[in-house]
């Protein structure tokens with residue numbers, strides 16, 4: 001007897017209505033062709049991966065029978081203790097007094113966002129984000145069916161009418177922010193904006209997620225305190241804080257190891273451990289051990305090399321934009337990270353510009369629109385300078401500027 005093919009769409013859970021493929025990602029899949037000059041991929045320069053150190057770390061672990069048995073075995077859901085201790089010590093150097101019980105290791109910070117969504121969001125809860133914000137965070141949260149509230153860029157400077165903002169919404173929202181060198185804008189929150197965000201969080205009884213994915217990649221200016229450090233300075237201890245800090249080794253060591261972490265109050269970390277257990281038990285044991293061995297030697301020096309390299313590429317990009325972009329285009333001036341955000345003249349559509357740019361100039365970038373949670377905005381694009389060489393940046397920006405000028 002033949003049975004009809006299941007009607008999958010009717011069987012998928014309610015939450016799947018919010019889980020959709022991104023048009024942009026589909027478009028960018030076409031970018032593997034070698035003649036495309038790409039500012040699209042927001043990924044680290046593979047020439048900067050510490051491959052020799054990583055290889056030495058794996059070799060040493062696998063050559064030692066005791067280490068090798070542990071490395072190839074299951075391990076605890078909170079993560080490899082020496083690595084959690086190492087992270088706790090580094091967090092303390094960055095103004096966050098904590099210990100290993102305040103740390104859980106996750107499969108990149110992307111998993112941290114998913115687990116935090118699972119922990120905090122009931123359908124219809126509000127997630128407050130920047131306008132624009134990291135697309136991957138929206139994708140992670142979407143499965144938990146939140147209502148977004150996106151703050152305009154100047155809201156923290158200008159002050160917020162909280163009553164109007166929260167009218168008709170569930171109380172105590174979840175806030176998600178990338179204070180340092182944000183994806184997609186490359187911009188950072190000033191100290192005053194960080195303080196204003198914490199004031200707002202206190203007023204709304206808001207839980208804050210601080211995504212610090214690019215924090216270690218500062219190449220200009222002075223470091224600013226993390227939201228978690230400022231929160232602890234106000235509340236007295238990490239156990240009283242309302243901020244969950246998400247870190248990652250993806251931008252500094254390698255994204256393929258899939259290792260990130262959450263640092264926050266034990267009461268929250270304990271729940272994340274339970275969720276992590278149900279999800280994938282733990283981060284790969286051998287990857288955690290190899291990463292710990294890698295960062296235990298010469299990490300600062302390695303970070304210095306990354307900062308110099310990305311700083312030089314950013315400078316090349318900003319100089320090329322200055323010399324070639326037509327009037328009416330403005331852009332951010334990142335002090336770290338991998339991104340520059342361009343505002344196109346009013347009425348110009350970043351998605352249409354990408355289609356033309358691919359066809360006429362063979363230059364790729366990411367249109368701004370998918371980074372807006374609530375208020376769609378078309379006249380922006382994101383350039384990432386992490387992968388192209390200086391010559392490619394100069395060539396690509398020249399071609400893009402020419403296309404914009406004649407659009």
Ligand code: PMP
Pocket residue numbers: 042107108109110111134136178182183211213247248249250255259260
């Ligand atoms: N947060 C931000 C702001 C990012 O740009 C990225 C990577 N694109 C991530 C989190 C996730 O990175 P990972 O899971 O590799 O740590």
